[in-house]
Amino acid sequence: MNQTLVIGSAVVDVIVRVEHLPKCGEDVHVSRQSRSLGGCAYLVSDILRHFGAPYSLCTAVGGGMYGDFVYEQLKKRGVPIYVRKPEEENGCCYCLVEDEGDGERSFIVDHGIEYTFHESYLENIDTDSIDSVYICGLEIEEYTGWEIIHYLEKHPEYTVYFAPGPRIMRIPTDRMEKLLSLGVILHLNEGESMAFTGKDTVEEAAKEIFRRTGSPVVITLGEKGALAYDGKEIFFAPPVKTSVVDTIGAGDSHAGAVISARRFGLSWQEAITAANYVSAAVVAKEGGQLEDMDFAKVLESLPRDLREKIGK
Template sequence: MKQTLVIGSAVVDVIVNIPHLPVTGEDVHISKQSRSLGGCAYLTSDILRHFLAPYSLCTAVGGGIYGNFVLEKLKERGVTIYVRRGEKENGCCYCMVEEGGERTFIVDHGIEYTFHEAYLEKIHTKSIDSVYICGLEIEETTGTNIIDYLRKHPEYEIYFSPSPRIMKIQAERMAAVLALHPIVHLNEKELLEFTNESSVEGGAKALHEKTQRPVIVTLGEKGAYCFDGEKDLYAHPVKTTVVDTIGAGDSHMGAVIAARRFGLGFGEAIEAANYISAAVVAKSGGLLEKEDFRNALSKMPERLQQKFSTRV
């Protein structure tokens, strides 16, 4: 069976709960601190794992205290580790979570954000039919390696999450990625900033003109939207209590990729993904455990559950 190649980072999320982001010179006491496995690519791939959708995670696991943590946690979750570079430091992400659940990231990038085609030597590349990429890796010095690799494989369906740093990606690189005709997945703020449009529908259509592929937009408490090239598709939000928003977009992306592999159209894919992301924001950190995932699946409409029931 064909699989999705997930290219990108697996890091340690150091989650720091605070009443609000401090201003210069202010003294703020934290209410709680914890560590979790994170990284946009890893969190996306973990949803594929829950759905039993075939995938390979191409991430370089470094050394140091963070690399050792990542290595241990990946092994615990049964994730195959294809690239180990213990001589290089693995990075981390400091996740500042304010009351209300909004998060702000302070990131130390390590080897996990790099990509070289040699990283694929132990992966069964002939079975790949789709690829996930993130703007964080495209922005890095080795981001051109990802673009060059994908140019060699026009047969791949590409899922692209630009990340909140969408406006920091070099214009030339961003144009090169969009020229690969990816399915772009981003949030409302990112879309409107990048396209300079005043509406989600207008922004999605403007981005579609560049990619000629569907554009998926997460809308937070308003649900999700997709322009598939012909129609505006909307998915209602799923009621939940927000603990923090870490991994909300990544889990939504992972669920969309899995849903598409199960044969769901884009409208149903974003609808199903809303249930998964709602479960993620209802707990601390970006990970779902098996029971969390099962509960999220059970809350989906029966017509969606039936489409996943043959595998999950």
Template sequence: MNKLLVIGSTVVDVIIPVDHLPRTAEDVNVYEQRMAMGGCAFNAWSMLRHFGVPAILFSPVGTGVYGDFVRAGLAARGTSSPIPTPQRENGCCYCFVEKGGERTFVSVRGAEYAFRREWFDGLDLTGVDGAYLCGLEVEDPSGDCIIGFLEDHRALRVYFAPGPRIRSLQRDRLDRILNLHPVLHLNEEEAVSAALDLTGTAPRDAAEAAAALRRRTGGPVIVTLGERGCLYDTAEGQGWVPGGPARVTDTIGAGDSHIGTVMARLQQGASMEQALRAANYVSAAVVSVRGARLAEEDFAAVLSALRKEGLA
């Protein structure tokens, strides 16, 4: 099985449950807080690891208390980043989780978003046939070197999961990424907004948005719909894959786990529909636990259920 290159951030999530987000000048009580490994790239890589798909986590890890936490977390999982330690503190993400499970992020950006071209030049791409990319590191001043690397290696299948950053990325950089015909992964709101911005035509629904985006990129488009599942638009046709009810504890990492599962199953030879059915199941499991990822024992139960359904 070929490898995937996972480009992006690894941070510390500081998870803070609150009754509600405060208004300006309002005081709210925080009953607990805890630190956990996080970051879009790390979360997606973790799902690849769960499925046994080989991947390189290409993520700068800086200095300071958060950098030390990340290095220890990676070591506990038997890996490390091949990037030399930048002399800059690693950042963190404050994850405020309201009673209904919805999360709001407040990020301290650090070394994890600052890439250098010489790091890519030293990569051994033997057996690597795909690359994952989020949106956060692309908007950083150093994001140009990431896109340049991908443009120099067009044989890599690009998975692009920019999240809400698709609405704020520099247009020239976004166009360069979309010209690589990526597998584009967005939620419904992001897809409708992006289709309008990129085509000038207002789609009536997520399916029309996906079709418009595929015409622009020439690559597959996946749109997640929460508990309604997801839909896809590829050269082979459109489809909708139902989801199911989930007991929502928090939504941290739901999208990352979804695209991570899609990548894993496609690397293992599954069809797009099979990969999305598995991804819907996994992301429903992720929102039912605290934090962005499933523990080993939780994933073992999920994997057993997927195998019974013929999805793994």
């Protein structure tokens, strides 16, 4: 089976829970904090791993206290480390979650070497087996963002999944237009889709995005589920009932599940249905990472026909 190349960051998520987000000049106390391995690309790749979908994680692991943590955690989980640059700092992500809120998170991100990409990073990866790629908006926004785009231009045969993220409107227009012209499959949330297209409904937003890319689009709807549009039909998958602890990694896990499901031949309807089960499990626990035991429970909860199609 061919593999998915996952390009992007692996960072330390420092999860800080507070009563409420502070206003300027205010003093608030931390109720609890923890740290875990995170980063959009890593979290996507970990869902691929759980599904047994072949992948390579192309992330540069730096040095410093955050880089050492990332390095040890990747080794512990058996993830190949193709690029190590201990002489350059690895960054981190401070994830602020309100105790009194709905689990929504706010990020303060310290970017390091992990958000960069050079084609030389691929020298130890089996590039002949790649048929799909995942990219994130944070890396496209970085100073090496054009290097990712130029790499994709060399490989029009790739299926490219693109999650622009909450900073979608800050990605330089010329970079965004070039990616859209490459026919990327956008994975984004309701607010991002409407802000980007200027449309009043997600259905209209999905159709406008398809008009600009010519490729399917997936839009997550939070507690309302998710939809996909393939240019002919809008597919809707209802939400999976869960108790929300925090929403860290919800979108990343959903994207990883969609890529995995499509890898195993599931339809768009089936893919977003399975992905809803995965993201529901992620938001029910602290942090964006599912352990093997957590994922086993997700598989058990999937409808039987979906389990059979992914061979689980």
